Amino acid sequence: MGKLYVRVDDRLVHGQTVMAWGPTLGIKEIIAVDDVSAANPMLKSIMTMGVPKNYKTSFVTSAEAIDLLSKPSDVTRLLIVKFPSVLGKLKEVIKDCEIIYLGNIAKRSDTNHQLSGATGIFFLSDEDVKTIDELVESGLKVCFQQLPTTSMTTWADFKKTL
DSSP states (O other), rough: OOOOOEETTOOOOOOOOOOOOOHHHHHEHHHHHHHHHHOOOHHHHHHHTTTTTTTTEEOOHHHHHHHHHHSSSSEEEEEEEHHOOOOOOOOTTTTTTTTTTEEOOOOOOTTEEEOOSSHHHHHHHHHHHHHHHHHHTTTTOOOOOOTSOOOOOOOHHHHTTO
């Protein structure tokens, strides 16, 4: 049975995904979950253009992700979502993931928390914090880590900065 890793990154699939995270985690399949991107063939084409052929890559809706992740897989997968709220919808199908990595999330109108000392852009809303708290309470491991080579900040340590 393959492993499942989860990343929250509002850029979805980009250079860091395929050049750093993919090889480090042994990823064979990338699943990007975003209802808007999944409905836009041009956007999907642009985002997959730079992905090496050794990765199976899918851009799917939240509903399609639930269906896809409900089926067993023999390969290691990286599930990427733009915002923590999507993980709330996928809670049942990611319950066995290895870890949830929080990456870049740009400032939005409802965000009021920023990771202190973060090298990247990382903003959360109160609703994001609530969703992540619920994931941690369910037993999932959550941390902030920009790149595999940078330091990891646990969710518990991040919460101290709020």
